[in-house]
Amino acid sequence: MPTARRTAIAIVLLAAAATALAFATGAAVVDGPADRFAEERLAVQPADGPNGNYAYLNDDEIVVDVSASNPNLGPDFEGVNPDALASADGVFEITYTADEYARVWIDHAEENVTFVADGRSIEGRSNNVTLGPNETVAVGLRVDTHGAAAGTTLDGDDFDIRAEVAEPESVGETATDNDDGSGGASTTVRELATDRREFEGRDLPAGEGTTFDAGRMRLSAYATLDRVRVESADGSDVAFETVGSPEPFASAGPLTDSRGARPEAYFELNHSFTTEEVSGLRFGFSVDRAYLNETGADPADVSLYRRSEAEPDGWERLPTERVDPAVRDIRGLPEDRVHLTATTDDFSVFAVATERPVFRPTSASLDRDAVDPGDSVAVRATVANEGGADGERPVTLTADGDPVATERVALAPDETTVVAFETSFEAAGAYDLAVDGTPAGTLVVGDPSGDGTGEGSASVGDDGASDPPSDGSEDGGGPTEEPSGIDLSNVAGLVILLVVTLAGVALVRRMPRS
Numbered sequence: 422m423p424t425a426r427r428t429a430i431a432i433v434l435l436a437a438a439a440t441a442l443a444f445a446t447g448a449a450v451v452d453g454p455a456d457r458f459a460e461e462r463l464a465v466q467p468a469d470g471p472n473g474n475y476a477y478l479n480d481d482e483i484v485v486d487v488s489a490s491n492p493n494l495g496p497d498f499e500g501v502n503p504d505a506l507a508s509a510d511g512v513f514e515i516t517y518t519a520d521e522y523a524r525v526w527i528d529h530a531e532e533n534v535t536f537v538a539d540g541r542s543i544e545g546r547s548n549n550v551t552l553g554p555n556e557t558v559a560v561g562l563r564v565d566t567h568g569a570a571a572g573t574t575l576d577g578d579d580f581d582i583r584a585e586v587a588e589p590e591s592v593g594e595t596a597t598d599n600d601d602g603s604g605g606a607s608t609t610v611r612e613l614a615t616d617r618r619e620f621e622g623r624d625l626p627a628g629e630g631t632t633f634d635a636g637r638m639r640l641s642a643y644a645t646l647d648r649v650r651v652e653s654a655d656g657s658d659v660a661f662e663t664v665g666s667p668e669p670f671a672s673a674g675p676l677t678d679s680r681g682a683r684p685e686a687y688f689e690l691n692h693s694f695t696t697e698e699v700s701g702l703r704f705g706f707s708v709d710r711a712y713l714n715e716t717g718a719d720p721a722d723v724s725l726y727r728r729s730e731a732e733p734d735g736w737e738r739l740p741t742e743r744v745d746p747a748v749r750d751i752r753g754l755p756e757d758r759v760h761l762t763a764t765t766d767d768f769s770v771f772a773v774a775t776e777r778p779v780f781r782p783t784s785a786s787l788d789r790d791a792v793d794p795g796d797s798v799a800v801r802a803t804v805a806n807e808g809g810a811d812g813e814r815p816v817t818l819t820a821d822g823d824p825v826a827t828e829r830v831a832l833a834p835d836e837t838t839v840v841a842f843e844t845s846f847e848a849a850g851a852y853d854l855a856v857d858g859t860p861a862g863t864l865v866v867g868d869p870s871g872d873g874t875g876e877g878s879a880s881v882g883d884d885g886a887s888d889p890p891s892d893g894s895e896d897g898g899g900p901t902e903e904p905s906g907i908d909l910s911n912v913a914g915l916v917i918l919l920v921v922t923l924a925g926v927a928l929v930r931r932m933p934r935s
Contacts, residue, residue, distance in 0.1 A: 455516075456483040459584045462519040468511040468559055475562070476513040483513055483582075485562070503566050510537075510561035515582065517552035522612060524549040525558065529580040535563040536580070540642035541709065546583070551636075553614040606631045615639045616665040620649065627656035630703070640686035641667035643712040644773045647760070648705035654698055661692035673728040673770035676736055680834075681779035681808040682724065684772045692768055701766040705744075706773060707758040713775070722776040722810040725763035736772065738809070739763040778812025780830065781805055783837070785861035787854065794849055794866055800842040802856035806832035818842040818861075820852045 455464035456478060465483045467473040474493040476485050489498045501507050517523045526549040527536045535542050538558050542548050550558050606626060611619040616639045625631045630650045637645040651659055665688040669675040676684040685708065692699075708723055720743055729737040744752075744760035754760050765771075785802035792798050804816055813831040817824050826842045846852060846866045854861040 454478050454481060456481055458582075459523070462517060462523065463525070463582075463584050464516045464518055465582060466514055466516070468514050470511050472509045472511045472561065473513070475509060485512060485580075487562075487564075501564055501566060505566050507564040507566065508561065511559040512561050514557050514559050515552070516555070516557040518555060520554050522551055522553045522614075524551050524585040526550070526583055527560070527580055528583055533565045535565075537561050537563055539639065540712070546585075549585070550639075551612045551615050553617075556614060558615075608633050610634060610636065612636060612638075617662070618646075619662050620660065622651060622653075622659045625651065625653040625656055625659065627653055629653065635663065635705075637707075638663060638665055638688075640665035640688050640706070640773060643709040644686040644706060645758075646688055646704065646706050647754075648703075650703040650705070651699055652701040652703070654696075654700040657694070657698040659692075659694050659699060661690060661694065664689045664691070669772075670770050674735075676726055676772040676774055678726070678734050678736055678738075678774070678809075679807075681777040682726065682738070682774040683777055684726075684774045685723075686773045687770060688773075689770050690768050696766065699768075701764055702768065703762055703764045704771070705760065705762050707754075707760045708773065710757050710759050713759060716775070718775040718777075719810065720759040723759060723761055724774055724776055724809070725761070725765075726772040726774055727765055727767060728770040728772075729767070739765055776809030776834075778806050778810050778814065778832065778834075779808030780812065780814045780816065780832065780857070781807055782816070782840075782856045782859040785854075785856040785859045787862040787864060789864075790862060791865040791867065792845070794847050795845055797843050797845040798864055800844065800854055800856065800861050802840050802842075802859065802861065803837055804830055804832070804840050804857075805837040806834055809834055816840050816857055818844065819855050820844075820846070820864075822853075822855075 453466070455466045457464050467476040467478070467483070475487050475491065476483060477491065477493055478484070486494075487501060488494070489496050489500075491498070515525055517525075524546070525543070526546050527544050529536060529544050536544055538550055538560055543550055543558075543560065552558060607623045608631060609621040610633055613619055618635050618638050620633045622631055622633070630652050632648055632650045635646045635648055637647055639645055646663060646665060649663070653659070665686065667686055669684070669687055670689050672689070673687075676682065676687075690702075704725065706725070708720075710720070713720060713723070723743075724741045725739045726736045727739055728735065731737075741761055741763040744754070744762065749756070749760055782802045782804050785800065788799040788801070800818055802816070806812060811831075811833050813829060815827050816830050818826040825844050828840050828842065830838060830840060832838060840856070842856075846864070849867045850865075852864045852866065854864055
């Protein structure tokens with residue numbers, strides 16, 4: 422039978438809006454005063470961190486008090502924001518001090534307050550956390566104050582910390598019989614820790630699959646390993662272990678994927694069987710639905726990857742299927758999680774990841790490289806989605822690094838499209854145009870015709886050909902003598918030379934300068 426500790430909780434709402442509960446975490450502290458129960462195998466203490474101030478010991482019993490009556494907060498503390506969602510991680514800690522292990526959960530009736538560990542509810546036996554020897558879980562709060570009146574006490578009721586202490590060998594062992602009553606496979610699962618499981622299977626049917634219940638083994642705050650189905654090739658007994666982690670394992674390193682997949686959690690498979698004994702594994706895992714919504718990830722974009730030296734990126738994306746909601750309901754799986762399965766016939770380190778769109782312009786160009794001030798220029802770019810998920814993203818045209826125009830583009834994986842921009846510049850000069858960092862070319866804004874009428878256009882005066890005459894006259898309009906060495910027969914050639922020179926000057930003024 423579970424043992425329990427009933428304790429008090431009080432949360433007062435602000436009379437006016439102010440700051441919400443802060444986020445913080447604390448390290449385990451076993452020494453010193455603690456609320457000890459379950460034959461002193463469990464110790465409950467305020468967390469060692471800022472949020473630990475929301476809890477205190479009263480006659481060696483833990484109290485959660487988010488109000489001015491809390492001696493750690495003082496009379497100036499005003500409470501929690503009304504009409505908001507407030508969170509505080511690491512308010513108090515539960516440490517298991519015996520040699521076996523314990524399942525721990527909290528019973529609590531108030532809907533507006535939820536006790537959480539690693540971002541998920543630990544209310545009710547089905548949401549328990551398993552603690553090994555000297556293992557600690559930090560418990561926090563989520564408070565929904567929508568619809569609650571400011572200045573009132575949200576929750577003055579008690580809550581129960583419950584624990585179920587047992588020997589590892591007595592937990593997770595199941596047996597199934599064949600239809601003819603002759604017996605069948607026996608499977609044993611030992612919960613060594615919340616993120617570690619040990620599996621044993623005996624008398625597995627050859628050529629068939631046998632499912633092990635991993636009991637929502639924790640991979641991260643949002644992902645769990647729920648089931649492992651072993652496809653036995655020859656009916657041999659099997660033994661293996663899984664270890665979960667939100668961080669990459671040193672033996673494999675982090676997931677690196679050129680298509681932009683974001684790792685959410687990892688797990689390692691330690692085994693002694695060969696592919697001749699086990700032909701394949703099917704993993705059943707799940708991810709918190711609210712977390713996917715918060716990060717903008719579609720449930721269809723969750724995948725399982727396997728570490729593989731044979732792959733260019735070092736990781737192989739395994740075919741991953743989402744469990745149909747009708748099947749989920751038949752199996753009684755939690756609705757607040759997205760459930761998935763993936764199959765592999767090679768065994769190593771695995772990563773749960775969410776696919777993301779990766780937009781990249783593959784080329785960009787201008788329809789002309791010189792215009793008059795105010796005239797428009799068209800810029801075209803080919804944009805590809807090189808990621809593994811559908812997406813919609815802004816694509817931006819820049820001039821000398823400054824944004825001048827933006828278009829939104831929606832693409833499926835491996836899809837491309839052409840994006841067209843039209844822009845103009847009033848000031849003369851040279852502009853380096855690019856689309857999302859991909860150069861399109863340099864646009865010269867001046868007088869492309871070279872007729873001397875546009876701003877920044879070239880003229881004879883630009884190279885000193887129309888300087889005032891040396892005799893001091895103002896307009897230079899009087900008759901002058903032909904310079905010596907040039908006769909009338911060469912006048913036509915001189916005119917042609919001047920025309921070529923002027924054209925060259927205009928061209929130089931239109932060309933970009935480094």
